[in-house]
Amino acid sequence: MEFLFFIIFFISVICLIVGLIKPHLVLGFLKGDKTRKKVILVFGTLSIMFFILCGLSAESPVPFEGYESKKDVSKISPEPEKEQETNKPKEYESSKIKTKVYAASIGEVAKTKLLQLTSWSDGAISIKVPVAWDIYTGGQCATKSILARDPYSELKQVFYFSEAGPVYASQQRRQIDWQNYNMIPGSYRLPYLDSPLVEPLTAENFLKNFGTLANMPFFQKAFPQVPIMTDVKIVNKEEIANKPAYATDGKLIRAEFEQNGKLGEGYFYIITVKDAIGLGYGAMFIGITAPKGLLDLITPSLKKSLESYTINQQYINNCIQAQNKAVAGILKAGRILIESSDTIMNVWENKLKSEERMSAKQSDATLGLSRLYNPNTDEVYEVTPEFYDFYQVHKSEFEMSDLEQLPDDKWEEVPLNGAEHIY
Secondary structure (H helix, E strand, C coil): CHHHHHHHHHHHHHHHHHHHHCHHHCCCCCCCCCCHHHHHHHHHHHHHHHHHHHHHHCCCCCCCCCCCCHHHHHHHCCCHHHHHHHCCCHHHHHHHHHHHHCCCCHHHHHHHCCCCEEEEECCCEEEEEECCCEEEEECCHHHCEEEEEECCEEEEEEEEECCEEEEECCHHHHHHHHHHHHHCCCCCCCCCCCCCECCCCCHHHHHHHHHHHHCCHHHHHHCCCCCCCEEEEEEEEEECCCCCCCCCEEEEEEEEEEECCEEEEEEEEEEEEECCCCEEEEEEEEEEEEECCCHHHHHHHHHHHHHCCEECHHHHHHHHHCCCCCHHHHHHHHHHHHHHHHHHHHHHHHHHHHHHHHHCCCCHHHHHHHEEEECCCCEEEECCCCHHHHHHHHHHHCCCCCCEECCHHHCCCCCEEHHHHCC
16 A cells, blocks of 8 residues: 555655646646646645555554564574563563673672772782872871772772770760869860770771861871761661780771761771770771672772782881880781771672672662663663662762663663773
């Protein structure tokens, strides 16, 4: 029928053209005057009418390369199983493709798409850090500390404080210090007089109070770039097996927190100690943090950073010559950082294994939220399943505020590590 309409349309157009030149050649079937006006009326109308009919009767175009109608599929796939598959809704077929592509787990992406590290040294210590990150150091010998931070995303950071404090580990000690200060006019004000009370001195209590400690003037003077983490929420905690005998507590903690109005999460390796007069310290405070939802993707990279920490032998000798009473701490620092990074990785791997088992029970739609698309750069990013929901609410905290769910036609794209590329 389409072909017939096309023939009539074609003849009408020819007659219209010829009739405009010589009307009597195409209007022989009409009585009366044969004018160009009648040519336009008759053949112009026919041309328009059959042009529309051609369009209406045309078959729908093939939607995509390799498309086959249900009739064609039934011819080439007579088996019962395949016939049933063709009758399933498109949503099922789409989700099946997504599940197959998602076979590369978050752990595999994080381990294979590592942040590029570069060597850094100040002559005393050496460490490998992600390219273009800022490095800050403070303290000397046993109090030597370091912080590496992404200048474009401050929540991406790794730090090691060998002696963070003091805090009050005893209410009695705090009262004594305040009484002495108030009773003696003009007496020396202890720099830590306003430090928080952390009682009992556990690792999780120290972490919850670290933001207050970091805001103290004496701490800001010693290390002004210290991360000020507030509103800490403990997600998980594990005892450190080989903590020193003198420690009051030692734990590896996964926690969520807020830093400068931005939500983040991190792994924190904390050993607390209490001295004879009732003051407490984070004698070993190590952290790996990232924006909420990106921690699992950045952990393997920052683990390699921690375990690369080394101390210059000449620096150690100088500390010994200065008779630094706590020099043993710096001698052990490199070994402790390796041990802590291994502990963090063990917890990280166990967490992902648990989540992979849980993800098998989740819907394909939930799995589909594990990748985000940047329409400005045409890039695809691998993120953890919970990051998309977090990003929807807090996208103003990111420079990339236009990220969206991955379109169906982008699932074949190789994803980038979201922890490295999302700012």
